[in-house]
Amino acid sequence: MNEPKKIGNYRYRILGLLMFATTINYFDRSIIGVMAPTLEKLFGWTNSDYANIMISFKVAYALGLLYMGGLIDRLGTKKGYTLSIAIWSVFGMLHALVRPGFSVIGFVAARFGLGFGESGNFPAAIKTTAEWFPKKDRAFATGLFNAATSIGAIAAPFVVGWIVHEDGKNWQIPFLLTGVLSAIWVFLWFRMYKKPEVHPKVSKEELAYIHSDSGALENEEKLPWKSVLDKRQTWAFALAKVTDAVWWFYLFWGAKFLSETFGVNIHNIALPFFVIYIMADGGSIFGGYLSGAFIRKGWTINKARKMTLLICAIIILPVTFVAITDNKWLAIILIGLAAGGHQAWSANIFTLVSDVFPKKATASVVGIGGMVGAVAGILADKALGSVLDTAGNTGYFWAFLIAGSCYLIILGLVHLLMPKMTPLDENLKPIQNI
Numbered sequence: 001m002n003e004p005k006k007i008g009n010y011r012y013r014i015l016g017l018l019m020f021a022t023t024i025n026y027f028d029r030s031i032i033g034v035m036a037p038t039l040e041k042l043f044g045w046t047n048s049d050y051a052n053i054m055i056s057f058k059v060a061y062a063l064g065l066l067y068m069g070g071l072i073d074r075l076g077t078k079k080g081y082t083l084s085i086a087i088w089s090v091f092g093m094l095h096a097l098v099r100p101g102f103s104v105i106g107f108v109a110a111r112f113g114l115g116f117g118e119s120g121n122f123p124a125a126i127k128t129t130a131e132w133f134p135k136k137d138r139a140f141a142t143g144l145f146n147a148a149t150s151i152g153a154i155a156a157p158f159v160v161g162w163i164v165h166e167d168g169k170n171w172q173i174p175f176l177l178t179g180v181l182s183a184i185w186v187f188l189w190f191r192m193y194k195k196p197e198v199h200p201k202v203s204k205e206e207l208a209y210i211h212s213d214s215g216a217l218e219n220e221e222k223l224p225w226k227s228v229l230d231k232r233q234t235w236a237f238a239l240a241k242v243t244d245a246v247w248w249f250y251l252f253w254g255a256k257f258l259s260e261t262f263g264v265n266i267h268n269i270a271l272p273f274f275v276i277y278i279m280a281d282g283g284s285i286f287g288g289y290l291s292g293a294f295i296r297k298g299w300t301i302n303k304a305r306k307m308t309l310l311i312c313a314i315i316i317l318p319v320t321f322v323a324i325t326d327n328k329w330l331a332i333i334l335i336g337l338a339a340g341g342h343q344a345w346s347a348n349i350f351t352l353v354s355d356v357f358p359k360k361a362t363a364s365v366v367g368i369g370g371m372v373g374a375v376a377g378i379l380a381d382k383a384l385g386s387v388l389d390t391a392g393n394t395g396y397f398w399a400f401l402i403a404g405s406c407y408l409i410i411l412g413l414v415h416l417l418m419p420k421m422t423p424l425d426e427n428l429k430p431i432q433n434i
Contacts, residue, residue, distance in 0.1 A: 008206035010199065011132040011141075013192060018125045018145040020185055021085060025121045026152025027159075028092045028114065028178045029057070032107075033252040034157045034273070035164060035171060037259040038266050042168035043103040051385025054252050055378050056108040057115035062374035064119030069367020072124050073360060077131065078193050080363070082186055084120025089182035091117060096172035115374075122350070122370060123363035130354040130362050132196055134212045136295050138354055139305070143288020143347035150277035150284065150343065153251060157270040166266055227428060228365050233356045236417035237369040239410055240309075240349040244373030245380040246403040247342050250276070250335060253384065257396055262328040272332045279336030280343045287312060287344020291351070301355050302421040306411070308348050313407035315341035320404035323397040338404065345407065356418070358426045 032039070036050060045053075072080030091113030098106030125145055133141045156174070163173050196202045196210050228234045258264035258272055287308060294304035319338035322331045353365045380399075387395035423431045 006203075006205070007209050008203040010201050010206060011196070011210065014128060014132050015141055015145060017185070017189055017192065018128060019148040019151075020188075021081070022121060022125060022145050022148035023152045023155070024085070024178055024181045024185060025088070025118055026149040027155050027181075028088060028152070028175075029118060030153045030156035030251060031160060031174045032095075032111070034160045034255050034269060035168075035174075035266065036252070036256050038164065038166065038168050039171065042171070043100055045104065047388040048385045049104050050256075051381045053104065053107045053111055054248075054381045057111040058248070058374045058378045058381065060112040060115030061119045062371040062378070064116035065123065065367040065370035065374065067367075068116075068120040069123040069363045069365070069370070072120060072127060072363040072367075077124055077128050077195075078189070080120060081124040081128070082189060084117055084124060085182050085185060086117070087120075088114050088117025089179050092178045093176050095175040119367070119370065119374075123366040126350050126353060126366045127359065127363040130359045132210060134210055135301065135355060136292055139291045139308075139348055139351040140285075140288040142350050143284045143286075143344070146288075146343060146347045146350070147281040147284035150281040150339075153280075154274050154277040157255075157273040161267050161270050164266060228357070228361055228368065231424070231428065232417050233352075233421075233424070234365050234368055236414045237349060237352055237365060238372040239417065240345075240352070240414050241369040241373035242376045242410060243342065243345065243407060244370070245376035246406065247339075247346070248377045249380060249384070249399060249403060250339055250342075252381075253399075254335065258328070258332075260393055261396070262331070264328070272328075275332055276336040276339050279333075280339035283312075283315075283340025284343035284347050286340075288347040288351075290344070291348050302419075305348050305352060305355065305421070306415060309345060309407075309411050309414075312341045312345040312348070313411055315344075316407050317404050320401050322400045323393075341407075352418075352421070356421055356423055358424060358428070360426065361424075361428065 032053075039045065040050060068080070068084060072084075074080075075083070091110055094113065095107065095110045098110060126142070129138055129141050129145070159174050159177070164170050194200075196207055202210075254273075254276070255264070255269055258269065264272060290311070291304045291308040294307060295301060299307075316338045319334050322334050325331050325334075350366070353362050353369070357365050384395055384399055387398070425431050
């Protein structure tokens, strides 16, 4: 009796590269949040100054997502991803050239370029996942590379705490490290990446598995970017991405909250961030696994994804109590629980795009949704910066209240917009009898 031939697992090497890129991405963007209390003292920033610097990143991120998503669909994943990481690496390193005399405008310019480049990461990664994994595995694969956001966020405080002095000495060095990491990634990406259909290291069995629940192969005709704008499914995803504002609140304002409320500084922020983002990692992986487990039990994709999202929203609710506790570690655990819930939520909403849209439209839709999330983050930053400057730390009460309660409301609206999650074919027409 012949033993069945092994399927092969080259797709996980590609997934490893997605994790590496996402780690660099979040290490780069997290550095300023970790150093925020120190940089504020060094350069004399107000809360509104800091908010404006964060807003510049998100404005560029929003604009970049609209452009980069469509560009990646046109150029293809290999070239598009490389362009994205090249742009963000250059502007990440340019932070180190900023001087005190023009610190606000200098950081605004550097963050703007960084945000534009980083906007390409998730459209490219989601498109790659759709190319390399069947639908039943995509949420888990997305959860794995999405967990790398926390690896980057965890690495940032340890690197910063090791290199940067409390008075700000050596603050430039962490911004320069990403250039080296990015060069390594580009070398590996060009060496290892091709589409699975033409990759010499992908077996027939693995290719068949990748396409096992994807239906017919798509044609090579490009879809115009505007073709997805009138689809309710696009705006259901975009609405779910409004919660990006909450994630960015933890990332960019978390160190400031812990510093101002509990006296946490640049040398002891690493452990709280480690706890928060390890919990976030666990949530990302578990959230991706859970919806896949529901599908393997025989649930429809619609039921599996939305039930998982409901569980995530319930897990996040207790973060509303963070601003009214005087226990530092209770606050950290509640933020970590919410971060884990958010990452589980994020892994599943990203997968909604490839569940519904053809592969050649995924980067465009992810870009539009990410733009909406960035706009939500801009409005949140502006409001929080103003409130903190005028009313003090009571602004954090409202921030955590909204952060905990918005997911349930948004899930209800997503269901109204996309009650059945009917897949669309390569011409964006509903596929019937599926």
